[in-house]
Amino acid sequence: xKPLITTLKNNGVQLDVSAExxxxxxxxxxxxxxxxxxxxxIDALVEIGNEKAIKSLxxxxxxxxxxxxxxxxxxxxxxxxxxxxxxxxxxxxQTIPKLRAKLKKIGEGCDVDSADWSAGAFAMPAAEVxxxxxxxxxxEALVAALNVENFNVREIIENTLREIGxxxxxxxxxxxxxxxxxICKSAIDVLGEIKDATAVESLIVALNSRSESIxxxxxxxxxxxxxxxxxxxxxxxxxxxxxxxxxxxxxxLGEIKDTRAIESLIIALNDENGLVRKDALTALSxxxxxxxxxxxxxYEEN
Numbered sequence: 001x002k003p004l005i006t007t008l009k010n011n012g013v014q015l016d017v018s019a020e021x022x023x024x025x026x027x028x029x030x031x032x033x034x035x036x037x038x039x040x041x042i043d044a045l046v047e048i049g050n051e052k053a054i055k056s057l058x059x060x061x062x063x064x065x066x067x068x069x070x071x072x073x074x075x076x077x078x079x080x081x082x083x084x085x086x087x088x089x090x091x092x093x094q095t096i097p098k099l100r101a102k103l104k105k106i107g108e109g110c111d112v113d114s115a116d117w118s119a120g121a122f123a124m125p126a127a128e129v130x131x132x133x134x135x136x137x138x139x140e141a142l143v144a145a146l147n148v149e150n151f152n153v154r155e156i157i158e159n160t161l162r163e164i165g166x167x168x169x170x171x172x173x174x175x176x177x178x179x180x181x182x183i184c185k186s187a188i189d190v191l192g193e194i195k196d197a198t199a200v201e202s203l204i205v206a207l208n209s210r211s212e213s214i215x216x217x218x219x220x221x222x223x224x225x226x227x228x229x230x231x232x233x234x235x236x237x238x239x240x241x242x243x244x245x246x247x248x249x250x251x252x253l254g255e256i257k258d259t260r261a262i263e264s265l266i267i268a269l270n271d272e273n274g275l276v277r278k279d280a281l282t283a284l285s286x287x288x289x290x291x292x293x294x295x296x297x298x299y300e301e302n
Contacts, residue, residue, distance in 0.1 A: 041060075057087055058098045061126070065081055095133065099141065100141040100145065103127075103141070103153065104144075106122055107154070130142055143174075144183075146158070170198075172187040181214075192220060192221030192224040199225065201229070203222050215240060231258045237249035238264050250276060250280045251279050253265060261283075265283050266295040269295060
């Protein structure tokens with residue numbers, strides 16, 4: 001700490017305490033925050049390691065994320081941002097609640113100006129820190145952040161969970177049943193991208209949701225996972241009252257390519273909605289079965 005004290009004094013900071021009394025619980029963190037903003041300050045905050053120090057690091061992280069997105073001295077602020085990110089990773093679980101709270105605030109527009117880029121500028125590196133911490137609490141924090149209003153932030157969080165992959169699946173499956181619609185929809189989308197068959201049963205249940213957006217997203221996700229357990233539920237979904245659900249069900253059945261779906265897809269060629277008919281035709285074209293070939297030929301002739 002002594003070199004840091006010298007640096008602070010050289011920067012005009014008046015210290016009322018001696019070097020010997022600067023122990024972790026009494027170090028004036030505000031001095032570092034207001035007077036010294038560099039790697040030396042970051043190292044000192046890591047050494048202090050109390051709640052106030054972590055809070056200051058998160059605050060510095062937010063500012064450097066904003067500054068690194070600007071043109072002036074962008075590279076310097078980017079490097080400083082990365083140094084703070086490394087410091088936050090060292091605290092592990094202690095960091096998570098503060099990053100989670102900050103993500104929620106910026107995602108709801110509480111800490112940002114009118115420019116969406118400022119929210120994304122923080123969300124991306126913050127999500128990366130949580131991904132690197134990688135424990136269950138970090139993944140839960142990312143899933144919770146799917147409920148923010150800001151679309152850019154949600155998209156960043158979705159991409160991060162997609163990159164985490166299999167370790168995130170159990171948390172995303174739970175999120176399919178969340179009371180918050182945004183979390184449900186995003187969780188379903190990410191599960192479809194991860195393509196882990198563990199999610200199939202939960203997505204089948206979601207096909208019966210009262211929310212039409214949950215139903216059509218679940219149908220689409222099941223098509224990406226391509227598990228045969230979804231065939232019968234998707235055949236039933238071809239009769240859904242909402243055309244978008246019927247469309248995605250037809251597309252999913254075409255992806256799975258189980259011959260059990262052929263007769264139902266042929267019937268869907270007579271759907272009242274032209275887009276459903278088109279998607280059913282595309283789905284049937286994925287089969288080499290004679291029934292599908294004959295139905296396509298007959299449809300095209302008419």
